[in-house]
Amino acid sequence: MSDSVVLSLAEADSLAREVLEAWGLAPDHAAAVAATMVAGERDGCTSHGLYRLLVATASVEKGVVNPAAVPEVSEPAPALVRVDGKGGFAQLPFSKGLPLLVEKAKAKGIAAMALNNSVHFAALWPEVEALAAEGLVALAFTPNHAWVAPAGGTKPVFGTNPLAFAWPRPGREPFVFDFATTVIARGDIELHRRAGKPVPEDWGYDAQGNPTTDAKSVLDGAMRTFGGHKGSALAAMIELIAGPLIGDMTSAQSIAVDAGRGGSPLGGELIIAIDPAGFLGDRVDEYLAHGETMFAAIEGQGARLPGTRRLAARRESLAKGLAIPAAFHAEILDLLQK
Ligand code: NDP
Helix, strand or coil: CCCEEEECHHHHHHHHHHHHHHCCCCHHHHHHHHHHHHHHHHCCCHHHCCCHHHHHHHHHHCCCCCCCCCCEEEEEECCEEEEECCCCECHHHHHHHHHHHHHHHHHHCEEEEEEEEEECCCCCHHHHHHHHCCCCEEEEECCCCCCEECCCCCCCCECCCCEEEEEEECCEEEEEEEECCECCCHHHHHHHHHHCCCCCHHHEECCCCCECCCHHHHHHCEEEECCCHHHHHHHHHHHHHCCHHHCCCCHHHHHHHHCCCCCCCEEEEEEEEECHHHHHHHHHHHHHHHHHHHHHHHHCCCCCCCCHHHHHHHHHHHHHCEEEEHHHHHHHHHHCCC
């Protein structure tokens, strides 16, 4: 028996939707979540790919997410969109608010969208990429659960707090980066724990605040931000602008609300969209060309742009489909039996 199963993107999408609908998500909710998972799998971001079906269904089982959520879109100010996710997964409120965010950014030059009361478990690049596809510059931020110590401290205050940025490029895919503000992803520490492998001493602290190379002790203690005080300040900024600023929870509040269930984090996300034409008018092409000069200077010396690996994986998946380990495929099919 082959040890992998190859699915077309359409087959993966319909399988993911089928599982999520079997777990009680409404069709639009399931479709929005499935699209992000398939995009993650397609782009070689497997930690946010179909594997997340296991995480999403576990969150439904633990009662952390509202599978029947019907998001509510509102306009608190002329350039602001708010979508209350009503406790559902963040992809649904994002998809509901996106058209209005684009419309406002194009009308006003800049607009922002708050997703509130939503369960996040995903990568942020699909969201900023969707805005860049509309010719907009985009930024996205979200806190999650307090697992990360501030620089100079050893106790959890921040989430792993990812940020993402997208810049539209004429005639080609946008420049996109998207990463957490920690030294390393929490999932990597978990993988070390499972493999019984030590972690580098600069990844985190144990619960007593001592540096440690024991993965489980870091998971039970505190992770570190990247770049010392710089990553720490960015993590604090993300807590503020995607928490209190938009009337939502900090990572410390969100983990308290989870009350030990170990579900995906509930909270907010802030997305900012800027229309280059707002500043540049009909000189957009001229100035975007200056950006291209910078990209050429980076790549011209052999350095790679963020997103290059992901886009190469995308091309490969589009050509060959998605190869899923057979055992994992069987696990997904099992989810249909629940
Ligand atoms: P990484 O540290 O793997 O960094 C990813 C980014 O850096 C990508 O844009 C990647 O581009 C780029 N990159 C990586 N290596 C290089 C290199 N050598 N040169 C240039 N660019 C490079 O990401 P994280 O582990 O911190 O985060 C992974 C994902 O997890 C993100 O999508 C993030 O949003 C998500 N996440 C979500 C959370 C949530 O609460 N929702 C919490 C934490 C993380 P490329 O893809 O092309 O390699």
